[in-house]
Amino acid sequence: MAGSRESAENDTPQQNLFGELDHSSVFTNKSVFDTDYIPRHIFVRNEFTPIVRFYFDALKFQLQQTMILIGPSGSGKTLACRFYAEEALQYAQEKGIVLSCAYVNCREIGAPYVFWQLVLGQLNSPAPKGLSITDLLTRFAQAVAGRRHLVVVLDEVEKLFARIGHEPTNDILYNLARLRANRNFDTAISTILISNNVHLPNFFDGPVRSSLNSSHLVIGPYGADELDGILTDRAKAGLKDGTYDASVIRYVAAKTAQYNSDARFAIRLLKNAAFHAERTGGQRLEKEHVDQAFEETRREMSIEVLHRLSTNQLLVLLALALEAKKTEEPFIGLHRVYKGTYRTACERHGWRPLVYSHFLHTVSTLQSHDLVNNMLERRRMGGYVRMVELNFSSDDAIREAEQALRL
Numbered sequence: 001m002a003g004s005r006e007s008a009e010n011d012t013p014q015q016n017l018f019g020e021l022d023h024s025s026v027f028t029n030k031s032v033f034d035t036d037y038i039p040r041h042i043f044v045r046n047e048f049t050p051i052v053r054f055y056f057d058a059l060k061f062q063l064q065q066t067m068i069l070i071g072p073s074g075s076g077k078t079l080a081c082r083f084y085a086e087e088a089l090q091y092a093q094e095k096g097i098v099l100s101c102a103y104v105n106c107r108e109i110g111a112p113y114v115f116w117q118l119v120l121g122q123l124n125s126p127a128p129k130g131l132s133i134t135d136l137l138t139r140f141a142q143a144v145a146g147r148r149h150l151v152v153v154l155d156e157v158e159k160l161f162a163r164i165g166h167e168p169t170n171d172i173l174y175n176l177a178r179l180r181a182n183r184n185f186d187t188a189i190s191t192i193l194i195s196n197n198v199h200l201p202n203f204f205d206g207p208v209r210s211s212l213n214s215s216h217l218v219i220g221p222y223g224a225d226e227l228d229g230i231l232t233d234r235a236k237a238g239l240k241d242g243t244y245d246a247s248v249i250r251y252v253a254a255k256t257a258q259y260n261s262d263a264r265f266a267i268r269l270l271k272n273a274a275f276h277a278e279r280t281g282g283q284r285l286e287k288e289h290v291d292q293a294f295e296e297t298r299r300e301m302s303i304e305v306l307h308r309l310s311t312n313q314l315l316v317l318l319a320l321a322l323e324a325k326k327t328e329e330p331f332i333g334l335h336r337v338y339k340g341t342y343r344t345a346c347e348r349h350g351w352r353p354l355v356y357s358h359f360l361h362t363v364s365t366l367q368s369h370d371l372v373n374n375m376l377e378r379r380r381m382g383g384y385v386r387m388v389e390l391n392f393s394s395d396d397a398i399r400e401a402e403q404a405l406r407l
């Protein structure tokens with residue numbers, strides 16, 4: 001320590017490094033750009049009204065309901081459900097109503113018992129390890145008995161089907177929907193099932209479908225004006241006054257609306273552009289900073305998406321990337337990949353290859369994540385051949401897919 005002070009004393013004139021950084025930064029708060037940040041106010045879109053009513057009916061009328069909420073990535077599904085849950089809890093408290101809410105991101109659930117443990121934990125009733133599902137259900141019934149209403153939000157619910165299987169997931173949904181009737185108690189249990197897969201209801205089996213008695217809410221992607229509203233609020237919360245103007249915010253919104261309409265992308269692009277402004281020592285955020293940040297944001301987001309893919313999706317993507325690298329062609333013939341690179345990749349990772357129709361379906365799920373473009377190309381001798389184009393570099397895709405497959 002003494003040594004470091006001595007050398008600091010020798011460095012004259014002494015610099016005020018933190019003060020300088022503070023002065024040159026365009027940020028007042030970087031954490032408002034984090035993915036999980038819940039703002040104090042949200043930009044209200046009309047599509048959210050049924051969610052508000054859902055919580056209101058739960059707390060006021062004890063109405064047991066299920067809502068299936070579908071919408072594309074970054075359309076505000078998670079935020080709206082979490083934000084209005086907080087509002088409902090506050091309102092219930094003011095009115096002396098006992099309302100409880102639990103939130104589960106299904107990506108974190110690798111087995112049915114983990115689901116019940118997680119919910120029990122959120123109800124302040126943690127369960128010891130090693131209990132059977134029947135015991136966990138009994139504990140869950142004890143934990144909710146005496147409450148007026150529990151609202152459980154299951155986010156990214158399609159992941160639950162993929163991770164623990166259709167039957168166990170249907171069991172969970174059935175137990176949530178039927179617990180009140182089966183145990184003959186007073187607590188209502190409502191659920192919101194969030195997904196960006198429009199085919200979600202096809203995953204429900206007969207008993208679940210009939211006991212859920214669900215309403216559907218489909219929300220669309222944000223338009224440029226709405227993204228502008230969201231970004232304006234975020235900029236106010238995270239950037240210094242006078243370092244940006246409305247036209248640059250509008251520019252970020254327009255670029256995002258043109259690319260994928262994902263509010264998460266828009267917020268990340270604004271943050272990365274502000275980083276560029278900060279790094280180049282500029283005092284203002286300009287459109288050129290947004291242009292500079294665009295590709296890097298696109299790449300970052302693709303890599304994040306990649307780490308959320310299933311093993312089947314990762315193997316298909318890996319095979320496409322290996323083929324693109326080998327052939328150095330922009331378009332990749334799907335049948336050829338399926339017969340060659342895909343099978344080798346599966347073998348190397350000890351995974352059973354999908355049948356061709358599932359392989360093709362998996363390619364289209366990669367397209368819905370904007371990782372590939374799927375197309376048909378006319379053959380000279382007649383007919384069509386299915387081709388895809390990778391949306392980011394094959395080296396990045398190979399490296400990241402291999403890494404995600406090892407985890």
Ligand SMILES: Nc1ncnc2c1ncn2[C@@H]1O[C@H](COP(=O)(O)OP(=O)(O)OP(=O)(O)O)[C@@H](O)[C@H]1O
Binds near residue numbers: 075230
């Ligand atoms: N109406 C809004 N007001 C303020 N911020 C918003 C709004 N909608 C979305 N956002 C922000 O945009 C980002 C993405 O929103 P959110 O996570 O709710 O999307 P999503 O629909 O759940 O997407 P995914 O399907 O990928 O999970 C979050 O950082 C969120 O805070």
Ligand SMILES: [Mg+2]
Binds near residue numbers: 077079
């Ligand atoms: Mg979400």
